[in-house]
Amino acid sequence: MTDAIEETARTTTTNLNYLLLGPDINRRFVSRGVEVNTGTYGPYPTVIRDGRTIRSHFSFDRHGFQLLDAPTSIVDFHNKTEVEAHYQAEVAKHVKKSFGADFVHSQGWMLRTSGNIPKKKTTDQDGKPYRHYGGLQPSAGEVHIDTEPSRQLAYAKKLYAQSRPDGPGFKRFIMSSFWRTFSPPPQDCPLAVCDARSVRDDEGVPNVLWVVDRIPEGEEMFREMDDDGQLAAAIFRHNPEHRWWYFSGMERDEALLFKFHDSDSSVGWRVPHSAFWDESFPETKKVRESIECRTIAFFEN
Template sequence: MAINDDIEETARTCRANLNYLLPGPDINRRFVSAGVEVSTGTYGPFPTTIRDGRTIREHFSFDQHAFRLLEAPTSIDNFHDTTEVESHYQAEVCAHVKTALGADLVLSQGWMLRTSGAIPKSTNPDTTDEKKPYRHYGGLQPAAGEVHIDTEPSRQPAYAQKLYERARPDGPGFKRFIMTSFWRTFSPGPQDCPLAVCDARSVGGDEGTPNVLWVVDRIPEGEEMFEDMDDGGQLAAAVFRHNPEHRWWYFSSMTRDEALLFKFHDSDRSVGWRVPHSAFWDASFEDSNVRESIECRTIAFFE
């Protein structure tokens, strides 16, 4: 799709590698455990131009680009305090998303911390002879390093219906739903490994390969990763092969009172409805800082 927005050509640019899916096995799975994520697919770096939307932030819209940088003040003092985050943050995020999208109902789908720095070994206490099973929700993981979307389109309508009926068993029903990520970095800028998002207008409707998520206590090895498993009953993401038409953006030096809100899936496909994204190493600033961030997934309903 040809995109010709003159104001976008005024943006600062940088070059970085983005990791796209390469030819490989037919089975695509992502195994996640404490502090580590391993995929069966093979990913390779592609040098990419990434534009900095900082100076034109008001240009972006949910209907066209499917992402926006929001002013989103937070009351959280310490994002590493699980109790504080669990008690207050998800309600805070849902309020921001409801305002930004104009939705009738917003539900949180959990949160996750990520960092470009070192991740300490799991400190799950031994309650018996075994450690507690790993729970992905609320964990600390490395920065996501390949081009993906956290949802796979074919599975979302049934999932949305299930969530709505659980939240509003006597509700009037909904005519549209939007799944999003609310992404905030809380370490000082410039960050060394920020998040890049792809303009929805530059992504074809038929792009993306399902990548099934398995949250496990132990990462399988070798042929174990390809054994028969109930992939159809699992959540799945979409991973992407390189497309030179993809148009990438980020917002440099984000502050803790800003948030990048972008769509995983919009049931209205007449507008920008999904955003591939990936972390990348930004060498365009000197003296950059380790990136620490929190992402909160939500689903918004329009009744």
């Protein structure tokens, strides 16, 4: 599965949080500035390889991810008006070119930080309930994929019909994340991605997403809810065969593009990922600020 060149990569060891045995109901509640899982996670010592010096080695079909040169026109990623007006179209162009797709549908964006998040009211300034879109959230600190395989074809068909009502249809789709860090390197809490070739098709447990104004507590988190009607992520138990990578010192004109779900499962079709605390640069590391944009790339008939 591995190539000799991969053994030349620098490594660092950290803890990644994998799902442990626990409640049968797995849910992820998100609200402004906070995200809580009902599942129990535990740290596993894990080797992370630094792909910086061999970045041209990685491919979407084999590994499921690539580090791209992706210049951006955005001056201030904290300016929501500027980002909303320009960034999703910019990302769609990069994704379309990278995958060779016919059409790309953007699904919104989110800022994340490893630093402190200012406390705000649970509703937006216009009084509307919290939307999990365009805000500032903490870095995601457990091994997961933002999509659960069994729900994705129906979701892709729905989005395609909405965005391309007169389109010819599609034969393949790729859901992905376009991840950019815009704070100076080296970042203290970068993103690690798992080589798709090291992930078995039968791995992963559904984790149902609930966007709420207030995070429930105690038994309220496990009450009867229509989980089947919600979007869900996949969360993972520890597998020593998982092979992890990151790219140290990412600059703002680079982006990590990785697959959530490729309907063509004959290639590397999904990439578990997690933030981690990188101790490689203890004297110079800086708070990580990043922006992620989710897209679906369609290959039409």
